[in-house]
Amino acid sequence: MWSGIMASMEITVDDVKFLRSCVDAIVNLIEEGTLELGSDAMGVRAMDASQIAMVVFSAPKSAFAGYKVSGSEKVGVNFADLSKILGRGRSKDKLIIKRKENKLELEFRGKGSKRHFSLPLLEDAGGGQKEPKVEHDALVKIRGGEFKEMLRDVALVSSHLTMEAKGKEFMVSAKGDSAEMSAVSEKGEKKEFEVDAKKEARATFPLQYLDDIAKACPDDELMSIHLRSNKPVKLDYKIGKAGLTYYLAPRIEDE
Amino acid sequence: MWSGIMASMEITVDDVKFLRSCVDAIVNLIEEGTLELGSDAMGVRAMDASQIAMVVFSAPKSAFAGYKVSGSEKVGVNFADLSKILGRGRSKDKLIIKRKENKLELEFRGKGSKRHFSLPLLEDAGGGQKEPKVEHDALVKIRGGEFKEMLRDVALVSSHLTMEAKGKEFMVSAKGDSAEMSAVSEKGEKKEFEVDAKKEARATFPLQYLDDIAKACPDDELMSIHLRSNKPVKLDYKIGKAGLTYYLAPRIEDE
Amino acid sequence: MWSGIMASMEITVDDVKFLRSCVDAIVNLIEEGTLELGSDAMGVRAMDASQIAMVVFSAPKSAFAGYKVSGSEKVGVNFADLSKILGRGRSKDKLIIKRKENKLELEFRGKGSKRHFSLPLLEDAGGGQKEPKVEHDALVKIRGGEFKEMLRDVALVSSHLTMEAKGKEFMVSAKGDSAEMSAVSEKGEKKEFEVDAKKEARATFPLQYLDDIAKACPDDELMSIHLRSNKPVKLDYKIGKAGLTYYLAPRIEDE
Missing domain, CATH: 3.70.10.10 (Proliferating Cell Nuclear Antigen)
Structure with missing residues (x-):
């Protein structure tokens, strides 16, 4: 050192x-x-x-x-x-x-x-990994507060959720032992919401990680969600002048 | 089904x-x-x-x-x-x-x-019981918030309390290992309080149940308490246009 | 009785x-x-x-x-x-x-x-001890809220702290396994703060006791801290017309 x-x-x-x-x-x-x-x-x-x-x-x-x-x-x-x-x-x-x-x-x-x-200071604290490169099919822009509310809805029924983008819709859904839920945000009425889906995209993720990732996003800040079916999702947002980007691996279910 | x-x-x-x-x-x-x-x-x-x-x-x-x-x-x-x-x-x-x-x-x-x-939906979730019929001797009307405060006083000393109505007074009392308490509400000064006791009435109940029953009563709402000595108490209040009625069995003490 | x-x-x-x-x-x-x-x-x-x-x-x-x-x-x-x-x-x-x-x-x-x-009432609840007499070398007057903040800083790093007064400075410091801290309050800019040190004074105390002692001091109230090296500290403050005085033994470290 x-x-x-x-x-x-x-x-x-x-x-x-x-x-x-x-x-x-x-x-x-x-x-x-x-x-x-x-x-x-x-x-x-x-x-x-x-x-x-x-x-x-x-x-x-x-x-x-x-x-x-x-x-x-x-x-x-x-x-x-x-x-x-x-x-x-x-x-x-x-x-x-x-x-x-x-x-x-x-x-x-x-x-x-x-x-x-x-x-x-810690010696050898790790870090310096390369960012994964994924060509995403759909980009969703949603306010941090709105997305966190969706995650709270999910929390009632399951520890996993499916995110899906198609057309002008962004959907979050989950299925638990005792109940099911789905939440749809639609382009149109809300200004601060956008969906740009070249192709339908859908993948399933652990709720806890999305909670940890979204937690620090200011409620009024726009969060970008880059989706591709069964590929890692990329989420990013700003805190003032600083930028945060997260990648999260999907849960691939056996069929 | x-x-x-x-x-x-x-x-x-x-x-x-x-x-x-x-x-x-x-x-x-x-x-x-x-x-x-x-x-x-x-x-x-x-x-x-x-x-x-x-x-x-x-x-x-x-x-x-x-x-x-x-x-x-x-x-x-x-x-x-x-x-x-x-x-x-x-x-x-x-x-x-x-x-x-x-x-x-x-x-x-x-x-x-x-x-x-x-x-x-659940199959056979029970329900449909008949309401007990008791001719009560005393009717007390008290604001939900006031009654809940009385229950908090009780909580300091015991897990049981005695409710008593006589004349123009409504009394709650409890006796614990390390302290005793009593709270008296008197007709007169307070507008939103009434006691109508044809006969003196007194019975002892578990605090936890009265807590559970009173919890949802809005603080400003009038709660009716129908008492008769050593008989089930009937409590009712409104939430908006809906009505809630509860019956609670007394604790009969050996003498 | x-x-x-x-x-x-x-x-x-x-x-x-x-x-x-x-x-x-x-x-x-x-x-x-x-x-x-x-x-x-x-x-x-x-x-x-x-x-x-x-x-x-x-x-x-x-x-x-x-x-x-x-x-x-x-x-x-x-x-x-x-x-x-x-x-x-x-x-x-x-x-x-x-x-x-x-x-x-x-x-x-x-x-x-x-x-x-x-x-x-309790029989024989103890009490009536004599107050220790220590000639202190330094007197610090600090607002209760300010002192409590210093204790919160300490809490991040250790369960013990050292209080020190010299010249126009009052210092609190602590050393833990993973971090160290020190906080200095200086006479001059702040009105409600005084240090009167005839001699440099320094002693180490358990944090928990100082927390318990300071807790009831109103944030705006002046607290007096009487220090002498490796002797019991005396702290006093008022609550309205009532006076509280505390004595706390130092931790003498082997050298």
Whole structure:
């Protein structure tokens, strides 16, 4: 680990809440991972422990009040611990993040008080996986809040759901032991909803993963869902200037 | 089960919250039961599993935006599942309830979205018990919120309580290992409170049942309590146009 | 137990919430104890079960709407039960506390309702310990809310913390297995913060006790922290007209 010598960093955050939302969007899927710091952006690419889902996070330099990273640096971080520390930020605090040898130093500066946390860096926290390439047949754009409501409907009946796009319709359905459900969103009346299906697309996914993926999406934010029959779905949305992309493998049922 | 052939039904609900309150008032006491659909009203009459309490629910045709039931029909329903589904209704949704063979179909129609749940009907879900006939000696009218506060006072000291009406007073009291309590409501200062006791009446009941019975009563709604010494108490209140009546057996103590 | 004969008491409380806050400030540290009723004030002095912390409570006669105590009286009370009963007071209730033989009688009087609780008195509930005398080197005055925030920062990393005062700074720090923290409050910018350190003072305490001690302090109230290196810390604050003082033993680490 010579990176302490190779590079230095100092990141200033005015809106601690923004950074916490980003870290939560990662931590919902993976607990530990590698933060890649480039001179123009910060990013994370990681598979979840079960290798079923992947998260790709990227925030440009401009998302921060200050961003000084010379060269490129990789720091292994426990995102769960980092999220808890960010949760201690107060509304008017300024946050300065530095690396000091094998620690990540976080300093909250408020009126008449300074609070300082230091977090050990992890060696070999994994990460850096390649994104899967799938040509999708259908693209659905739906508000985060709307999609999360659909997932709550599903939760009443099953732990799996089927997503389907055809024509101008996007449908979520599930079948449980004691009840069944289906929810259809239709293009037309709602402005913030789009379906573009070159071909009918339909696949089945575990509910828990979609919950974890959608959780951090702001309710008003548009989420894009890229579907292809029985292929991994790609979901992406923005948190402020940062982008989150998720891939989730389908459940292939025997026929 | 020929009822699919014998009759058909379609009920339209504008205020899903109203219907959910009614179902919750039932489900607090019994999980499964038979919904009796007549041409003019919908009803439920059922004993709880321990045979200590009974609930009688009745909602007239006029409580619904649409109510088409030809003949009379009995459908066995898991009220707990039904309550969860009704809980998914959004404020502007319209709900259409239909029966389709051995399923109850619920469709929420909102702006640009349709959500559909189907629930299996149960065979032989019990119900249809006769209401006990007791000539009561005292009638107390008290606001639901007031009565629930009394039950919370009791909860501090015991799992049983004694209700007593005499003159212009209604008294609730309880005796526990570490403390005792009594709460007296008196006619006079409070408008929404009445006691009409032809004879002094006093009986002891399990707190948990009274909690379950009172839970669904709106805080502002008047609850009627019909008491007679050591006889089942009858409690009733309205939820909108629907009526709920409960009977609860007393605890007879050895002397 | 001849005290029933020796003395009589009647205390009237207009602000039940105030009394509940006081009892909670005691109960956070000790569950049972002796309430000492003098003709001019009410008080409690008690060690916690582990003998690590002590609470001294005192409320003058003037803190109550009515306070009639002839002579002096000691009543053993389960403060946990008393707190729950006080929690049942409603905003406009008047509370009358009396002693009746071996019971404490509490009566809430509201509009058109009277509620009555009786609590058995305890024999030999302990109490009456002497306050430790320590000449402290540093006095810190900090708002309750501010101090509680510092404790929440600590909670992320460890179950122990070090408090330190020197010059115009007050510092709290903690070191855990996975992270470290420190929080510094500095005299100057903040009005409601003072440090008066004749000599540098520094000691380590268990977090849980400081949580229990600070919990009942109103966020806006000034808390005084009297520090001396490796000696018991003394913390005090007011709840209305009542005063709370706590002593907490330091953790002496082997070197």
